[in-house]
Amino acid sequence: MNTTLHQVITRRLLKDYEFKDKEGTWLREGRCPHCGKKELYTRAESPWVIRCGRENKCGWEGHVKDLYADLFESWSDRFAVTETNPHAAAGAYLTHARGFDITRLRGSYTQESYVDRELDASTATVRFPLPGGGYWERLIDRPQRFGKKKARFNYGSQHAGHWWVPPGLDLKTVDEVWIVEGIFDAIALWLHGIPAVAALTCNNYPRHALEQLATLHGLRRPTLVWALDTDGTDNDGAGQRYIRKWVKEARQQGWDCKAAQIKQTGRGKIDWNDLHQRDRLGPEHLKDYLHEGALLIARTPSEKALLIYNLANKAEFPFEFGNRLWWFKLDLGKYAKAREALEDKDNGLTDDELKDAALQECNAVTPISTCYPRALYYQRNDVTDESWYYFRVSLPDDRPAVKNTFTGAQIMAAAEFGKRLASICAGGLYTGNTAQLMRLMEEQLAGIKTVETIDFIGYSKEHGTYVLGDVAVKDGALYELNSEDYFEIGKLNIKSLLQSMKLTVNANRADYNDAWFSQLWTAFGVKGLVALAFWLGTLFAEQIRASDKSFPFLEVIGEAGAGKTTLIEFLWKLLGREHEGIDPTKSTLAGRTRTFGQVGNLPMVMIEADRSNGADKQHAKQFDWDELKPLYNGRIGRARGIKSAGNETYEPPFRGTVVISQNAVVDASDAVLQRIVHLNFDKSGHSAEGGAAGKALENWSMEQVSGFILAAVRRETKILATMAEYAPGYEAMLKAHPNLKSVRICKNHAQIMALVDALEHVVPISADQKRATFDLLTQMAVDRQQAINADHPIVQEFWELFDHLNETDQGEKLNHSRDDELIAVSLPEFQSRATQFGLRVPAYSDLKRLLPESRARQFQTYRTVNSAIRITDGRGVSVKCWVFRRERAVASKH
Known part of the structure; x- marks a missing residue:
């Protein structure tokens, strides 16, 4: 072990596991992280593996490469290339990360480099040339940045049908050849005196190499030991399936075959290189691996049962064969009689065949599933x-x-x-x-291992991970769902339990095409870019709220046929979902609460919530826009009970964003309106070119465009850095605008401006397009300020009707106030006079709800007024009125 590395590892072990100081050649009495006992030990001079001394009761062991992964990541930073040692980092990696004696590997590898242009990341590699042409290389500098791509073949490699042979291994002299998958596995076995070759992939049958080996040996062929990787899935993994397949094919070609397998413990996959580093490749260990291999390639249930029985000497046990569950129970008396009867018949059976037939005769092996x-x-x-x-x-x-x-x-x-x-x-x-x-x-x-779960889909703040259907992203690295339906991300095992919502994201970079962006610009212009910027920000809503404490809502309104649905459905495709939105008027409060909790860093689109007539009107009143207010800050604001004997409740956070799409403007309180970034689509700018672009957007498939979400979230660091850099400046600029007073409106629109800047990390946006979008966002902020300053449309309609009915040639007819500064109006009288003139007035219930919020004529009180216009016997009549302060510009005498 390298001296510096040894010092760092020893220091950490003493601190983290409470080892006693060195006693001779060992570190002892460390605290086991699994059982908690002070039974850990390791070699003092080469502390590669730590083990618990309670072998039967615990048996925990850990390799420093896994315990302190940060020490085994950036090899080229710690071992710089020099003229005298051009392969310094590669050699250090093979020595310290793999435990190899590189003096025996000189000349078989080189140090090279690899660049991932999409991630803008590079790494040094250890490269091995392959038979048939091409090479294989292992990425050695922080390989987690590249997701599952920790190693790679060069494009067009011709290794099929061949195997890789360690340097100096002469296959002419061997009686047995172990065939493993990886180059490092072959080296590990070879360094222990086991002749091993690497097939490179489990599905590569080394046909050409076996033909050459047969030629070298003639009739006295060596035995083939198939030792491909196991994943601990009980004969259902790819390695196991191919072992059985290749054993069958090789036997047909005249080869004697065995198999060797590593029994997995469920605490992480172990391969032959790991066993080399754990000193578990001695003769006593090989016997166990060959036994596991024999179980794998057993030809009958009885043969497999006998192998288990002969090793464990158990009278009864369950076992698997042929993807069925069997039960073995041996009655020695019945077995002896059955075998004796078979021997008496003298059918020419071999000893193994006699055993198998006798077991069947005495029903020792029976299927139970x-x-x-x-x-x-x-x-x-x-x-x-x-x-x-x-x-x-x-x-x-x-x-x-x-x-x-x-x-x-x-x-x-x-x-x-x-x-x-x-x-x-x-x-x-x-x-x-x-x-x-x-x-x-x-x-x-x-x-058995434990997998952490989330009950939503999207970004999990607690794990710093995007769970997106069959793919996940963490720290810019891409991970695919494994064969057991969860994501293995370093030491994190995670999955989503949500089944009602699916994302279908194409992880193949070559399929993604960003030509859609120019069509989006042609079809929707700057408004389309605002929507796209919001959609991008949605993917980082949790992170943005963590720093800014809020994230705005997006409102997309407009007349029918303006293109709202086309835009939103296409933006959904960028995230891997065929969808438009949900109708909040068709669900209960409890249902909406659950729906809001289903997503993390994904939009929650609400459509058609503006119904105001027909059969849906009464039901629509169940939805109150004020329900949305807590969502702005990442809270749903409604707790639900948990089935238990105590008082436990669960108030889920809101992890997504809100998009509102409908024909009419949102009718809500100022508090809700200030949280909204408003886009109004109409047909005024429609053209034949824009229509064709909109049609083209509809024809894009999710397979072609869903890579957008991966392109975005894999650039999380850059996008958030852009937000942090530009949003404060845009907010200050908007606050300085003479027509903007609301801090919240300035903040919301500044966030979207910064996201327009962040778009350049994902799509080919031009400087002119950005400037035009900034101009629109500034105007949108001003318009939003005016919207919250103005009265509600129903209130405006009321005052227009009031002025029309009140002011006549004979004086005022509806204002009962004697104070020139006030207006006092009786709503029943107002409605009666409007009906008399055939005018349609707002609903009485709406007026009672909205008139107290009147701004142009500020509401004062509801009280009895001595009427100035209704006189009886020379005295004013008492009338119940709504009292407002008159606009000063129109104040006048009766």
Whole structure:
């Protein structure tokens, strides 16, 4: 171990695991993170692996490469290339990260570099030339930046049918050849004296290499040991499937075959290189790996059962064969009689065939399920206190495996287990008893891993991760859903439980085409860019609220046919969803609360909430725009009870953004209107060219454009830095505008301006397009200020009718006030006079709700007034009136 690296690791181990100072060649009495006992130990001079001394009760072990990953990331920064050592970082990586003696590898590798242009990231690599032409290389500088791409073949590599051979391994002299997947695995075995070659991928059958090997050895061919990677999925992983396939094919070609497999513990995948670093490639260990391999390629249930029995010497146990669940129970008396009877018949059977036939005769092996259920992991929803075990059910035919959940109660009783199995899997029957089920669960649930869950889709602030359907993004790196339906992101295992909303995001960069941007500009102009900027900001709403404490709503209104639906449906496609929005008037408050909680850093679009007539009118009144106010700051504002014996409630945060799309302007309080960025679409700017562009936008498929969301969130750091840099300046500029008074309006529009700047990280926006969009946003802010200064349209209509009916040649007819500064009006009298003249007036209930908010003529009170216009016997009549202060510009005497 490198001296500097050794000092840093030792210092951290002493601090983090409470080891005692060095005692001879060992560090001892560290605290185990798994069982908590002071039983950890490791070698003092080379502390690569830490182990718990309670081998039977705990058995935890950790490699410093996993425990302190930051020390094994940027190799080219710590080991600079020199003229005398041009492969310094590559050599250091192979030595310290892989544990190899590089003196035996000299000349077989070089140090190169790789650049990912989309991520604008580069790294040094360790490169190995391949037979057939081309190369394979491992990325060695912070490879997590590149997601799952931690290694790569060059484009057009011709390695199919070949294998890679470690330098100095002479295949002419070997009696056995181990065939593994990776180059590092082959090196690890070779350094332990095991002749190993790398097939490079599990689906690469080394046909040409085997032909050459057969030529070298003639009739005395070596035995092939197939040792491809295992993923711990009980014969259902790609490596296991291909081992069985290649063993069958190789045997047909005259090769003697074995298999070797590493039994996974569920605490992270272990490969041959990991075993090399853990000193677990000795003869006693190889025996276990060959036994696991023999189980994998057993030809009959009885053969597999005997292998297990001979090793474990258990009288009964469950096991899998052919994607069915079997039970082995040996009655030695019946077995002996059956074998004796078969020997007496002298059918020429071999000893193994006699064993197999005798086991079948005494019914020692019986099927107890028509499929094979395997518990993969435990998942829990802490909010609702619900938990499940996630199972994969493999089927014996060509149907794909079924994956679903079982509750704790369902895995504790054979009857309940059988019911659940039959309900999730066509033809899935369990015929065993509860004792057999308990034995199966005991084996499968020991050390089972836990997967963290979220009950929404999108960005999880707690995990710093975007969960977007079948892909996830964290720190700019892309991850795909694994075969067990969750994301493995370093030490984080995470999945979404939400099933009612799906995103279909195409992660193939080559399929993404940003030519749509010019069509969006042609069809919708600057208003389209404002909407796009808001959509971009939506993807970072949680981060923006964390710094700015708020994020605005977007209102898209306009007459029918103006293009609102086309725009919103296309913007949804950029996020991987065929959708327009939800109608809040058709759901209950509880339903809307749940809907608002379904997304993180995604928009919640509300449509058609402006109904004001017909059968929907009464139902529409159930929706109040003021419900939206808490969403502006990231709160839903409504708690729901949790089923428990206590007083627990759950008030979910609002993680998304709000988009309102309808024909009419939102009719709401000032508090809501100030939170809105308002876009008004009409047909005045429509043209044949714009219509064609709009039609072209409709024809883009999600496969072509959904890469937008990945292009955006993978540039999270740059986009948020742009927001932080420009938003304060834009806000100050708007506050200085003479027509802007509302701080909230200035802040909202400044955020969208900064997001227009951030668009340049994702789409080819020009300087002219940005300037035009800034001008529009400034005008939108002014218009919004005027909108909140003005009276509600119903109030404006009321005063227009009042002035028309009140002022006549004979004087005022509706104003009862004797004070020249006031107006006193009786609403019943106002409505009666309007009806007399055939005028339609606003609803009485709307007037009662909105008149107190009158601004042009400020509402004072509702009281009895001595009328100046209704006189009886020379005295004014008392009338109940709404009293307002008259506009000074129109104040006059009676």
